[in-house]
Amino acid sequence: MEERYSFAVNPRPGKGELTVLFSGRERTLPAHNVGPQVRDYYLVHHVLSGRGTFQCMGRTYELSAGDSFFIFPGELIRYTADEHSPWTYRWIGFRGDRAEELLSGLGITQHRAVAKPIRHRRAAALFRAIERTFETAEPGSDMRSGGLMRQLLAEYAREDGNESRGSEGKRSPIEEQVERTIRWLTVQYSQPISIENMSRSLGYNRTHLSKMFKQYTGMTPMHFLLKIRMERAKLLLLEQLTVEQVAASVGFTDPLYFSKQFKKWYGRSPTEYRLESDVRTMYDCNA
Structure with missing residues (x-):
């Protein structure tokens, strides 16, 4: 049977524009709840299956497979798995001098904290690849994970450009x-x-x-x-x-x-x- 939980930490996190801190995966129990709480780093979850809700900035998002939600440092959040179809998701914690700027460029902010990569399987594979990078703990894992993280964010850029903004173009x-x-x-x-x-x-x-x-x-x-x-x-x-x-x-x-x-x-x-x-x-x- 597939394991319920896995987690791997960057053994040598660097400092700079974008650094991945850790990555993991969880198959949650029904009504599993996290929060209300505040983080001091960025966190992105990608839903692989099931459903749940994410609360941020006074809004409640109903999410399912293929959706991702982003948590910003200092932001009060809460997320809960569905009682009948609890979600399974992967997550990545990260930080960096340009993290907010990079997310903002994709249209992802505290007020618009949910996105959907155009290639669900590709995004899930990148989440897994980052976790695997830390499992091996080989020299250079920090740089490799940073490169993979940029590839992952590029998937949201494709989605935001092709669907979220659609004919509206860039934000006004x-x-x-x-x-x-x-x-x-x-x-x-x-x-x-x-x-x-x-x-x-x-x-x-x-x-x-x-x-x-x-x-x-x-x-x-x-x-x-x-x-x-x-x-x-x-x-x-x-x-x-x-x-x-x-x-x-x-x-x-x-x-x-x-x-x-x-x-x-x-x-x-x-x-x-x-x-x-x-x-x-x-x-x-x-x-």
């Missing part, structure tokens, strides 16, 4: 502006931010940016910023940090104002949320 200037703003907010959320300094930093007209951002995402830039901050705060409250420390970590100088915003967003105070999480953890441990 408005889409580029909004996605650049999303990336900026995702990185800068812990700093004091106003629509004025954000527009100035990005070089956009404030009124135009606000209008286009809402048209594209359904919310204003500042509401989107609050969403990012609340999602990060919810995760940090599970760590050994005080409410004051969590507030400061997500860009609030006033802990009381942070608590009011958190309660308005989630229906309970940070302290109440933490207590409920502790009770759930104790119950799960004793179940």
Whole structure:
């Protein structure tokens, strides 16, 4: 019977434009769930069979064989296998100075995190080849895996050009502006931010940016910023940090104002949320 899980790590990961850290494969159990969690590296999964859901940036994607989903560093995500037809997927963790730029060039961003390579079997073979490279642990495996990773990304470039964009061609200037703003907010959320300094930093007209951002995402830039901050705060409250420390970590100088915003967003105070999480953890441990 085919093994349920395999995993291989790059024994000598380098530094540079694009470096593969590890690769693996899993045949998941029904309703197998990962997250909510945040990674500090890039991660791509390619679904070989079965179905599941992927949640990122407030969106839920329904995925099946042939689909791939991308996880960005610092992004709160969750993915779950279907109860009746759990998925089998391969994954690759990677990093690099140009990783975000390369993905963005393919139309893959935090706000558009799902793609489909035009050659499903070719993509699956490249995922497997990268894992095999690390299993042998031969000298040069880092360079070989990097080359294979570029071949893999090229498969998504073919797909994005042939199907996802279709007759629309490249992304419009408005889409580029909004996605650049999303990336900026995702990185800068812990700093004091106003629509004025954000527009100035990005070089956009404030009124135009606000209008286009809402048209594209359904919310204003500042509401989107609050969403990012609340999602990060919810995760940090599970760590050994005080409410004051969590507030400061997500860009609030006033802990009381942070608590009011958190309660308005989630229906309970940070302290109440933490207590409920502790009770759930104790119950799960004793179940």
